[in-house]
Amino acid sequence: MRQATAARFFKAFSLKTIAAGLIAAVMSLAPTAATAADSRYAAIVVDANTGKTLFSANSNSRRYPASLTKMMTLYLTFEAMKQGRIxxxxxxxxSSQAAAQPPTKLGVKAGKSISVxxxxxxxxxxxxxxxxEALAELLGGSEAGFARMMTSKAxxxxxxxxVFRNPHGLPNTAQFTTARDMATLGMAxxxxxxxxxxxxxxxxxTYGKQRIANHNxxxxxxxxxxxxxxxxxxASGFNLVSSVSDGNRRIVAVVMGGQSAASRDRQMAGLIEEYLPKASSRKGGPLVANANNSTIMDVAKAILSKKKAPTPQARPDDDQDAEVAAFVERTEEGRPATKAAAKIAAAETTATAVVEEAYATPRPSVDVDTLKTASVEPSGWVIQVASSPSKAEAAKALEAAARKAPQVxxxxxxxxxxxxxxxxxxxxxxxxGFDTKAAAWKACSQLKKKDMGCYAVQN
Structure with missing residues (x-):
C-alpha cells in the first residue's frame, strides 16, 4: 500500500516538475520570440577580432537609431580631443536651443557651461x-553643420x-541607420x-549634488x-549596443526594436551567452578604417566617382579663407590649432551633404514651390539649403532662408x-539665379553666417 502511494506521489511529482520546467522554458523564450516578431526588430553579433558575423537578423534593414546616435556624437568628440582641438x-x-532640448537632459541653463x-x-x-546639442554646436557650429559632419564620418x-540629422537621436524621420552600421561604429x-x-x-x-546612474x-x-x-x-523601440570581452574573445552585439528595456536586455544577454564562446580568440588587424586624416572632400570624391557623378567644385580661395575664418570664430574654445586644420573642419561642416547626394537617384520631374517661378530645373549655379522627405518641410526651409537672408x-x-x-x-x-561659381559660394558663405546649412552645385 505504501509502495503504491509512494509510486503515485513520485509520478505526480515528476509530471508536475516536467510541466513546470516546460512552462519555464517557454516563458524564458517568450521575450525573444516577441521581440523578433516586432517589425522594428533587428540584431547582429560581430566577432570584434575577425569581423565575422556570428548572428544576424534584419541587420541591414533601416531602423531609427534613437540615442544610439550619441555614439557618433561621442566619436567626433573623441576625435577632436585626440587631434588637440578641444x-x-x-x-x-x-545656447538657448541646447538648453531647450527635451528630456532626458542634464538641465544646464542657457548661457552656462560645463566641461567637455x-x-x-x-x-x-x-x-x-x-x-x-551643446557639443554639436561647439564642434560643428550648428546642429545642421554637425549632422553633416556625422554623416560624412559615417x-x-x-x-x-x-544618415544623421541631429546629435542626440530625438525623432526625425530622415535620420536612420542599421544594426550592422551601429556594430561598425561600436567597434570603431x-x-x-x-x-x-x-x-x-x-x-x-556625480554632477553637482546629483548621482546619475548609467542607463545601461x-x-x-x-x-x-x-x-x-x-x-x-x-518609433525605434528599445535599442542597445554592447561590447563584451572574455579573455581574448570579444564581440559587439546590437539589439534594436525591443518591446521593453527588460526584454531588450534579456535578448542581449541571450546573444552574449550563445555567441561569445563562438568568437575567435585570435586578434586580427583593425576592422574599421581609421578616417581621422580624411576630409569630407576626399570622401565625397571617392563615393561620387563610383556613381559617375561630378565631384564638388572647389570654391575660390577668398571664399574658402572666409569660411575658415568664420568657422574658427564660431568654434571659439574648440577651434582648430592651425589654418590647415581649420580648413579640414570647415570642409566637414559645409560640404558633407554632397556625400548623401551621391547615394541618391535623381528624378527627372521638378516640383516648383510657390515663392518664385521656375517651370524646369534651372541651369547654371544653384544653392541648396535643405533636403527632406517632406515636400512641405522643404518649402518651409526655403521660406525660412528667404526670411533670414532677404538681401542675399x-x-x-x-x-x-x-x-x-x-x-x-x-x-x-x-x-x-547665380551667374557664377563665386556668386553661389559667396551666397552660401553668408547664409552659413546666419546658421543655415548651404552648399553650391552646378546643374
Whole structure:
C-alpha cells in the first residue's frame, strides 16, 4: 500500500516538475520570440577580432537609431580631443536651443557651461540631449553643420546605411541607420579611441549634488560587458549596443526594436551567452578604417566617382579663407590649432551633404514651390539649403532662408526638386539665379553666417 502511494506521489511529482520546467522554458523564450516578431526588430553579433558575423537578423534593414546616435556624437568628440582641438576641460556653452532640448537632459541653463568631460559623462550615463546639442554646436557650429559632419564620418567608417540629422537621436524621420552600421561604429569607438573608451564602462557620475546612474543595466550584471549605449524612442523601440570581452574573445552585439528595456536586455544577454564562446580568440588587424586624416572632400570624391557623378567644385580661395575664418570664430574654445586644420573642419561642416547626394537617384520631374517661378530645373549655379522627405518641410526651409537672408536671396528663384534614395523620395530645397561659381559660394558663405546649412552645385 505504501509502495503504491509512494509510486503515485513520485509520478505526480515528476509530471508536475516536467510541466513546470516546460512552462519555464517557454516563458524564458517568450521575450525573444516577441521581440523578433516586432517589425522594428533587428540584431547582429560581430566577432570584434575577425569581423565575422556570428548572428544576424534584419541587420541591414533601416531602423531609427534613437540615442544610439550619441555614439557618433561621442566619436567626433573623441576625435577632436585626440587631434588637440578641444580638451577635457574645454568649456561647452549651452545656447538657448541646447538648453531647450527635451528630456532626458542634464538641465544646464542657457548661457552656462560645463566641461567637455562632464558632457561626455552625461551622454554616456543619462543620455543627455541638451549636452549632445551643446557639443554639436561647439564642434560643428550648428546642429545642421554637425549632422553633416556625422554623416560624412559615417560614410568614411563604412556605415553605408546611415544618415544623421541631429546629435542626440530625438525623432526625425530622415535620420536612420542599421544594426550592422551601429556594430561598425561600436567597434570603431574602441579601435580608434582606446584612451577614451573606458568612459563607456562608468556606472555613474556625480554632477553637482546629483548621482546619475548609467542607463545601461547590463554593466556589472553580465560578465565582460564594458559598454556601450542604450536608446529609445516610440518609433525605434528599445535599442542597445554592447561590447563584451572574455579573455581574448570579444564581440559587439546590437539589439534594436525591443518591446521593453527588460526584454531588450534579456535578448542581449541571450546573444552574449550563445555567441561569445563562438568568437575567435585570435586578434586580427583593425576592422574599421581609421578616417581621422580624411576630409569630407576626399570622401565625397571617392563615393561620387563610383556613381559617375561630378565631384564638388572647389570654391575660390577668398571664399574658402572666409569660411575658415568664420568657422574658427564660431568654434571659439574648440577651434582648430592651425589654418590647415581649420580648413579640414570647415570642409566637414559645409560640404558633407554632397556625400548623401551621391547615394541618391535623381528624378527627372521638378516640383516648383510657390515663392518664385521656375517651370524646369534651372541651369547654371544653384544653392541648396535643405533636403527632406517632406515636400512641405522643404518649402518651409526655403521660406525660412528667404526670411533670414532677404538681401542675399532677393534675386534668387526658389524651388524644390524630388529625388529617390533607397526607395524613399526626398525633396531638395534650392535657390537658383547665380551667374557664377563665386556668386553661389559667396551666397552660401553668408547664409552659413546666419546658421543655415548651404552648399553650391552646378546643374
Amino acid at each position: 580638451k577635457k576641460s574645454t568649456p561647452v556653452r549651452f 568631460e562632464t558632457a561626455i559623462y552625461s551622454l554616456i550615463t543619462r543620455s543627455a540631449n541638451d549636452s549632445a 560614410r568614411a567608417l563604412g556605415m553605408e546605411g546611415t 569607438l574602441r579601435e580608434h579611441f582606446p584612451q577614451y573608451y573606458s568612459y563607456f564602462s562608468v556606472r555613474s557620475f 543595466r547590463l554593466l556589472g550584471k553580465i560578465k565582460g560587458v564594458d559598454g556601450i549605449k542604450t536608446g529609445y524612442t516610440r 536671396l532677393a534675386a534668387a528663384s526658389s524651388y524644390t526638386v524630388p529625388y529617390d534614395k533607397d526607395g524613399v523620395t526626398y525633396h531638395r530645397a534650392r535657390f537658383a
